[in-house]
Amino acid sequence: MKPILKTVAAAGLTLGVSATALMAGTLSDRIANGDPIRIGFANEVPWAYPGEDGAAEGFVNAYVIGVLETMGYDNIEPVVTEWGGLIPGLNAGRFDIVTGGMYILGSRCENMTFSEPMAKVGDAFIVPAGNPKDLNNYEQLAEKDAIFVTGAGYNQIEAAERGGVDDDKVMTVPGPTEILAAVRAGRADAGGVTYFTALNLAEQSGGDVEVSDVSQLPDWTQNWVGIGFRDEDADFVEKFNAAQAEYLGSDAMMGAVSAYGYSTGNLPGEMKTADACAMK
Template identity: 35%
Template sequence: MARTARRRDDRESGSIRRRSLLLGTAALGASGLALGATGCARVPSGDALARLRTQRTVRLGIAGEVPYGYVDDQGAFTGEAPELAKVVFKRLGIDRVQPVATDFGSLIPGLNSQQFDVVSAGMYIKKERCEQVLFSDPEYQMLDSFIVLKGNPKGLRSYDDVVRKKARFATGAGYAEIGYAVAAGYPEKDIVILQDQVAGLNAVESGRVDVFAGTALTAREVVKKSTKAEATEAFAAVVDGEEQIDGGGFAFRRTDRDLRDAFNAEILKMKESGELFRILRRFGFTESEMTSLTAEELCR
């Protein structure tokens, strides 16, 4: 993932992020500590699915991004990925899902350092990420969109437009959109990195940046209550002459293939029955954003 040294944090979004982290931590309670202290001594090693069934708890890494995985104002964790996880893991014999909130860019490092068992954040399946983790098959496919001022005064509808018009460009920490902008010729050092889409909306509304890039779903959801900003039409980023259609899935440690494979089997059943879409449409997904893509295809 491309990263940049230049960062600007939106104060209001930061307070939301901190509140989410606190709420997520509070939701864990003392049981999480007890699990860490005693669980590993009693469970099988080397078989992640058997281990989690014995513990009866799976820890989910979430990133506070609406609508993928977040903690709401009542302190409950929700989003398309956590709600899907609750269903799938229960069917795998694991009754309790436990959220662990972190920044998006810390999800893969946190997974591999065993801070949680699975990343449940609708993460795009990218080749460079596939070298670090195992992905489930995607539960959705997604295009990009921009948050811009009402009327889109600069006419920004693609990354090429952003480069050509020298727009002040922002996106989220660890987002795939960083790479798309760089591939179009935008200087990485000039990209403004913000915590999340709420910070992006605030930055556009205040005039600090001209555009914030995110997933089409993220953009259209966050501008719903805005009187100053809008989301552009969804579009496919172009890299080396090829349009990019992204898919989001769950991430597992590379040693946990048994767990990933069992998860995939359940996801396939839910796709075939239509149950997957029934869960995701509550969070703003459209039927056109359901997918038959596989992780193997996206990792290539």
């Protein structure tokens, strides 16, 4: 699978400003012209991230590549950017599909079109080893006047507001590496990420941080993950959804994503994107 992916030059990974990247036209038009399908993602282990050889790694990338292959497409090009640049980059035409592992939120549904859900995932906090301030949900953050760090553009910003955390107690940084650094250094009492990311950061920390007790988070912190497209590519999204319906939960899919920690418990169930957009 990896040889079909074209490595993007380092200068283009962040900026995405080449003439090809900004070429106009719908995704269907680009495919008809023989152009690659460009998948955009940030460095979010284990969701979607660049491998050492520039290939697209992570369970969302593996999933999208699997769906596209069932549709007959194998000319795929990875484009890496910061998390906060994914939706702007998509709408600017720097890539065609967001595979970063985005929760379907009303605020995002206003700016792009999501596929039907491909996963159900909850939030989690990373906290110093031993969780000295006993921080396991957003209400506890507010009650204990804790400093909370999360990523720019992350859904946890809205979740913290809903949980009563004051704006001046929320620190935003570019991504997981900086979130871990802030908690490690004591600049933040807890870091808000997804459960998958929290497990990875705790493992990276060598025992400095641990994952909070996610059983104390309310049901409203559960989220559904979709694949992002430009609004003008509705025709392609319809075809993608049809292929996804056959691929989701299949042996082929589970074989591709299980190595990254995705299990049958993460399958999205009966949730529809329209309902997820309206809920959050």
